[in-house]
Amino acid sequence: MRMGVCAAVLLLAHATSASAAPGGPVVNAPVGLVEGQVVGDLAVFKGIPYAQPPVGPLRWKPPVPVPSWTGVRPAHDFGAACVQPPPRPGSLYADPPAKMGEDCLSLKVWAPKAAKRAPVLVWIHGGALVGGASSEGLYDGTRLAEHGVIVVSINYRLGVLGYLAHPDLSAESPDGVSGNYGLLDQIEALRWVQRNIGAFGGDPANVTVAGESAGALSVMYLMASPPARDLFAKAIAQSAYMISTPTLKEARYGEQSAEENGRRLAAAVGAADVAALRGMDAEALTVAAVKAGYGPWGNIDGHVLTGQLVDVFDQGRQAPVPLLVGFNSGEIRSLRFLAPPPPTDAATYETAIRHQYGDLADAYLALYPASDMGESILANTRDALYAWTSERLAIKQTALGQPAFLYLFDHGYPEADAKGLHGFHASEIPYVFGTAHGTPPYWPKVADAPAEARFSDAMMDYWTSFARTGTPSAAGQPAWQPYDGAAAYMHFAATPQPETHLMPGMYALHEATVCRRHAAGTLPWNWNTGIMSPVLPAKTAGCP
Template sequence: MKTILAMLAAVLPLPAAAQAPVVRAPAGAVQGEVADGVRVFRGIPYAQPPVGTLRWKPPVALPAWQGVRQATAFGAACVQPRITAGIYANPPQRMDEDCLTLNVWSPREAKGLPVIVWIHGGALVSGYSHEGMYDGARLAAKGAVIVSINYRLGILGYLAHPALSAESPDGVSGNYGLLDQIAALRWVRDNVAAFGGDPANVTIAGESAGGLSVLYLMASPRARGLFGKAVAQSAYMIAAPELKAARHGLPAAESAGTTIARALGAADLAALRATDAQALSQGAVAKGFGPWGTVDGKVLPRQLVDTWDRGEQAPVPVLAGFNTGEIRSLRMLLPPRPADAAAYETAIRARYRDLADPFLRLYPARDMGEAMLATTRDALYGWTSLRLAIGQGAIGRAGYLYLFDHGYPAADEAGLHAFHAAEIPYVFGTTRGTAPYWPKIPDGVADRRLSAAMMDYWLSFARTGTPTAPGLPPWAPYGTAANYMMFGQVPRAATRPLPGMFALHEAAMCRRRAAGDQPWNWNAGVASPVLAPAAGCR
């Protein structure tokens, strides 16, 4: 009875006297709240709950509802393991498979404003749309509509399996979380005008796994036309499993799915669907399941590096970048440290062969600890960011590059200068107390000014495709001059970031790809396989 009453309460018309904004969109009417001149609508469903027989199915459109749905409470986070340790620990209060919701922040009287759709990070395993640092109110107040979305995570979002492929009209499986993101973008296209946004001026944006998701969306034919600009913060263009073939050192995605199902004690698909969602999520992580996009020839036609090499990515302006201290908070990505500098240099020469000298110039043995941090950073985030900026220029679209090198006392004292995700509160204007376990960001003039500058650059990019900020340095596209913006204590325009870095990691990736049995993920530096000769690589 309580469930029925709750459902009725969610859709019954509000009294005329209710002082709250009501938006009547094609999906149905929603009632939100106003705070500091910004309307916020929380927990709006964009697809049917993927439960029961809809578990591991592409998202299904939600019929328009009648009456006015209350949108004053955030929806449940998608099911995920509870992470309770480390600076990124911020477990959601509620989790449920019924989680395909989004949130909208919009100025009052908004009309035709640029739209930013934010995709949260969390390694495709964790995270949720309403984490405090993603609060869109301050960005919206500056003249934009901000949308943050949930999408299925972990085994529930990225499981490929032969039985699931057999069910599919396309003969494929996996990528359900990515399909959720596409469904959310379709909802934005169809409904955002009612909230004051321009459906023809949508920017997708995300950090870490959200940045990886931006790359998947740029590569997916099914997302084409749903956005006109892209922001990729600390993205990583890693190798992806292919649906049916074991390639690049990765098992076939269907094979990996069969293995994890067996490890979880599920005899068949019916048993998997009958298993508790939280038990699946926790168990899959414990058994080593890695949720990645699957190269299936449909949703993701080919490896991301191949898509970019062929110039087949979305032809949109891109703003991309990374942080100087990415790995300071992600030390689990580092390989074991060699015994001494001599062992380090020996390992590099054995693995990088003719590329060893340029490698050691960039990452010298004399400061092995810093060299290893920089190697992993650059092989993942630095190389990817430059590849994005260069790749868009190659197809006649602007690619803007940044490097975030801002430190503040609490972070620097903890050895976390410009750590992974440290830029997010500055982009959203949420530097005051929204990341509970992070080093405390000071509420001083310098940090407020840096945040205001980054908000202005990001918003102008969403508005026009060109990042600008009043009274601050012009930000030129990467281009032949290798332009970029350095965000330290203040924004500073510069050229030629980390000379030689991109060429080294591009060459290593090319050789691994040509070998066919090596991924180009975290296996850099002393963890690298022996690189093949340069034949076939530019």
């Protein structure tokens, strides 16, 4: 008989299996006995499978739950990262996994040894839906778990293996859909948490789903996805981007259908059919897909995703949960490939903006003037992707009657600032996780200084208290007010400072831009902004 779902199931003295190390914690979970390791006051379990390996005939199929096992399963080592291309040489985000493969659907749990109905934070890594892994040092959950929460980090299928749609794959599906496999993996991991986390001392009714960049895009997908409903109680989205999303079978908003993208990819790699695609080596296919220009995105299939994110959130069809959301002041300083080079002179810049933005050009140039084109281009690209999305999410959750807590991460430190990377994309992560020691090789190193440690402690307090209660708070730090009618936000600069009315005029401009593109039905909204923008449609009914 299984034991109860509380901390008492942690058998910290001796495991009964010969495979268990002396003193290793053993959890009797519904899925089976799992043996971890003691790390200070934590019990840590690595590489627990939550779904069967998506290989062979299971490639491009929804995840199949892992069956329960007999005996004690050691959980001492990270599972393989999901298949991904090599990182760009010299990238400050480059942190190649020690091992990778298609058998990658695993998760890791950091649990306080005394946990009993503790809040649970499920982390979804970033990496443009192409790369990344839960094993990265940035995402080590030790420090967060020491704040009394259980941290779960997950792997999910990436790139062409995670998001390929194709007419033949849709024909195989009982729902007539394809793609979204990486998102379905995330949903299956959340179901695993619901079934099993109580055995680790967690509260399945108090799960927060959290992620950064592509992980935050995934959080929005999960908030919008009917199959994910009721699998989490709160959400955290760090540097999310509410871009236009391909439709499974139709060309919409200037994008080919997801199935057509898949058909073109198959032709580009010389695969006559899905059977040929399944016969290709996973790593070779992944690299070939990148070279062919294939981009992995969720797709609107009417089942997993039922509408454009802007529509779902406008219509109040997203998960009605408390939300913590924000972005970084220097997002594009480390993502300059998303922004065009400045024109040769200010007059050319202003002429382009007036041509492309029409009656919105004065508002645009007031925010992003020609007098400093380089900074204006970085700021506009940041705002069109990340700042607008963050404030929009805060506004829409507030409209649902849910508390939303908005932030701007504007914290710099000497090595980053010296390299022109103040507040760069993802630079909040080592502060949120307390992992300044675990940054990738080319990452600007965080100073080992008391002020930096205090700042990180404050962010960990805010994040873990939000996971616990739905309200972020930190010992000795100012109260973080919900966005609400006052448009409140927390400005994480040298220290946390509460402020109101983030970047006046920014949200209105980008909301009008997206609204007009959406109304036209032929234009995407993503990084084609500023001097790269198409000519915007004229003002129409329902759009500013």
